[in-house]
Amino acid sequence: MLQRFFAKPWRALAFVQAHVPSQCAVCAAWPATRLCAACLARFGQPRARCNRCALPLPGGATQCASCLLHPPPLDACVAAVDYAYPWAGLLSEFKFHGDPGWAPPLADLLRHAPLAQETLAAADWLLPIPLAAGRLGERGFNQAQCLAKALAPARLRTDLLLRVRATPDQHALGRAERLANLRAAFAIEPLRRHELHGRSVLLVDDVMTTGATLHTAAQVLRDAGAARVAALVLARAVVP
Numbered sequence: 001m002l003q004r005f006f007a008k009p010w011r012a013l014a015f016v017q018a019h020v021p022s023q024c025a026v027c028a029a030w031p032a033t034r035l036c037a038a039c040l041a042r043f044g045q046p047r048a049r050c051n052r053c054a055l056p057l058p059g060g061a062t063q064c065a066s067c068l069l070h071p072p073p074l075d076a077c078v079a080a081v082d083y084a085y086p087w088a089g090l091l092s093e094f095k096f097h098g099d100p101g102w103a104p105p106l107a108d109l110l111r112h113a114p115l116a117q118e119t120l121a122a123a124d125w126l127l128p129i130p131l132a133a134g135r136l137g138e139r140g141f142n143q144a145q146c147l148a149k150a151l152a153p154a155r156l157r158t159d160l161l162l163r164v165r166a167t168p169d170q171h172a173l174g175r176a177e178r179l180a181n182l183r184a185a186f187a188i189e190p191l192r193r194h195e196l197h198g199r200s201v202l203l204v205d206d207v208m209t210t211g212a213t214l215h216t217a218a219q220v221l222r223d224a225g226a227a228r229v230a231a232l233v234l235a236r237a238v239v240p
Contacts, residue, residue: 022034024036024038024039025086025090025093026039026043026086026090027039033105034101034102034105035105035109039086040109043081043085043086043087044080044081044109046080046113046114047082048060048061049078049079049114049236050062050063050064050067050077051063051076051077051115052064052067052071052072052074052075052076052077053066053067053072053074053077053208053211054077054078054079054208054231054233054236055236055238056082056236056238072211072215072218073215073218073219073222073229074203074211074214074215074218074229074230074231075228075229075230076115076119076230076231077208077211077214077230077231077232077233078110078113078114078115078116078119078230078231078232078233079113079208079233079234079235079236080109080110080112080113080116080233080234080235081109081113081234081235081236082235082236082237082238083207083209083235083236083237083238084235087234087235088235090102090106091106091143091206091207091234091235094106094143094206095139095143095206096139098139098140100141100143100146103143103146103147103149103150104150106147106150106206106234107147107150107151108150109234110147110151110232110233110234111151116232119202119230119232120151120152120202120232122200122202122228122230123152123155123200123201123202123230124155124199124200124201125155125156125157125160125199125201125202126148126151126152126155126156126157126201126202126204126232127148127157127158127160127161127201127202127203127204127217127221128142128144128145128147128148128156128158128203128204128205129144129161129203129204129205129213129214129217130142130144130145130158130161130162130163130186131144131163132163132165133163143206144204144205144206145158145204147204147205147206147234148204151204151232159189159192160188160189160192160195160196160201161186161188161189161203161217161220161221162186162187162188162189163185163186164185164186164187165185183216185216186216186217186220187220188220188221188224193224193225194225196221196224196225196226197224197225197226198225198226198227199225199226199227199228200226200227200228200229200230201221201226201228201229201230202229202230202231202232203217203218203221203229203230203231203232204231204232204233205231205232205233205234206233206234206235207233207234207235207236207237208231208233208235208236208237209237209239210237210239214231214233218231
């Protein structure tokens with residue numbers, strides 16, 4: 001069993017990094033977990049956010065003007081932190097430097113975000129945003145799937161929402177360009193489409209920038225008959 005577990009190098013790395021004491025990745029405190037309590041308290045404080053798109057809001061407000069005027073296909077969206085220091089750098093380590101050992105501590109941070117527990121409890125299934133086959137092959141793992149598995153492994157589904165078309169890098173694109181870029185990128189597994197009818201599903205991703213990816217995926221799920229589609233993301237970018 002252990003031989004099968006360690007057959008993939010990234011799994012062995014994640015196991016070691018999750019169980020061996022080390023320095024805090026932010027302040028270098030030793031010994032510590034990957035994120036020490038002091039840094040979590042300093043950089044992980046919750047803030048008021050729009051309950052449909054997770055953008056920061058002044059205290060007391062529950063929805064931003066954009067979501068009130070143009071309701072998105074997401075019934076709810078929860079984010080733990082802003083996409084800023086130190087989270088942007090830590091997510092880069094997670095995604096681009098072969099370090100899936102970040103999934104458990106980041107999932108724990110996400111689990112304790114305001115409304116995260118209620119959003120998780122309401123979901124029949126957790127659906128990580130899928131990667132295109134080529135990108136998955138390069139990276140060796142899907143960071144959204146790692147987060148979803150750490151959050152609720154028994155409700156993780158990777159066989160419903162499919163990535164059927166690779167898309168160019170979107171970092172420099174605006175929302176309209178991203179939406180065009182993502183057209184026909186997602187689909188529902190045809191033999192399992194009926195399973196979505198009347199279900200409550202929760203999309204999981206690491207970063208939400210303009211919302212184009214999550215909204216495109218959410219619309220595909222709605223068109224397949226999902227009754228409720230929400231999203232849980234670790235970090236929310238504030239786009240000018």
